[in-house]
Amino acid sequence: PxxxxxxxxxxxxxxxxxxxxxxxxxxxxxxxxxxxxxxADLTAWEPDMERNFALFLSIQGQKDSFAVTFFRGTVYKGITVRFQTLSSQDLGLVYALLDNALVVTGSLESMKATIDEIQK
Known part of the structure; x- marks a missing residue:
C-alpha cells in the first residue's frame, strides 16, 4: 500500500x-x-497481507488459506511482533519494526531468531 x-x-x-x-x-x-x-499503515494493511504475500508464502509451502484469519500481537525482548498463523508447522506471516527497519518473516520462530541476532 x-x-x-x-x-x-x-x-x-x-x-x-x-x-x-x-x-x-x-x-x-x-x-x-x-x-x-x-x-498504523501496517495494521490497516493486515486484512490484505495474505493475498499480497501469496508468492512469498507459497515458496515456503503454503497451500491453503491461513488457519487464523486475523493478526495477533506478542512482545519478544521488548519488540512488538504481529503475526498471522498459517499452520502448526510454524508457517505464517510475521512482521516487526526493528532497528529502524520493517522485518517480515515466514514464521514466529524465525522472527525471534532474527531479533536475537540483531540484539547481540
Missing amino acids: EGVADSLQENLTLFVHKNAQNRSRLGFAIPLAENAHIE
Missing part, C-alpha cells in the same frame, strides 16, 4: 532461517525512510 511504500527505502536484505524441524523460512528487512505512521 502507498502509506507503507512511502515509509520504506528501496534496498532490502533477504535471509533464510532453518527452524528446529529443518524447514526453511524466508525473511527480509527493509530500512525505513520515515516511520511517522508506519505502525
